[in-house]
Amino acid sequence: MERLLETPAVTGAPRVFLRAEGVALLAAATAAYGLTGLSWWLYAILFFAPDASFAAYGAGPRLGAMVYNILHSTVGPAALAGVGLLLDSPIFLGMAAIWAAHIGFDRMLGYGLKYASGFSDTHLGRIGRARAGA
Template sequence: MRSIAAVRGGPRLILRLEGLALFSLATAGFGLSGLSWWLYAALFFVPDISFAGYWAGPRKGAILYNALHSTIAPAVLAGLGLLIAKPLLLGLAAIWAAHIGFDRMLGYGLKYSSAFNDTHLGRIGRQSEDA
């Protein structure tokens, strides 16, 4: 089994706890938006459409997955929502950020181009270091 660069020990736990904090706060933020919880439920797993990128290979899959699982885009969307006072944009950003936090909390990190299972939080799946 090949070795990947991944955070370990206490820092890994901190990153997973950060994921929990992001998930919790983004979900609470969505609740303050006044939007329907049906919207939250319907859109929560939409960033996972990025898995389809792996049909084009691990490099392209990792690029698409990381683009939809980085906090940069939802932060920009939230900033735009604040700037133009659009609660819908704030709510969408909150759902997106909550999904990212949920994944991080579970140990799903940003992907390396070597394979879907290789993440910055360690290997996931059947051959993970935790298994």
């Protein structure tokens, strides 16, 4: 049984702005991907790849949240984009753009970084059927 989150989540206008940031990240990263000249099939195939991190929840919520957060933080795609720029590598740049677009998509939908208390507890609020305040 999941323990309910005791830490308050973002609410009100800041929550709206964070979701708008998600829309902006999704749009900008998708546009950046288009500039790489790579196949849109690659974009479609890899778009949901970060969600494979859900499997880590099989080992418990603490490890699940840690793996999910690593793959759903903008630090990873930013670092990969930096490597892509240094190496002048369209594939690294494209993969970074896909990764960032996925993160933007999740934030737009309200899926935030996870707390170790359970998958449903995020920095953007509780997700799922038993939402906070529902």
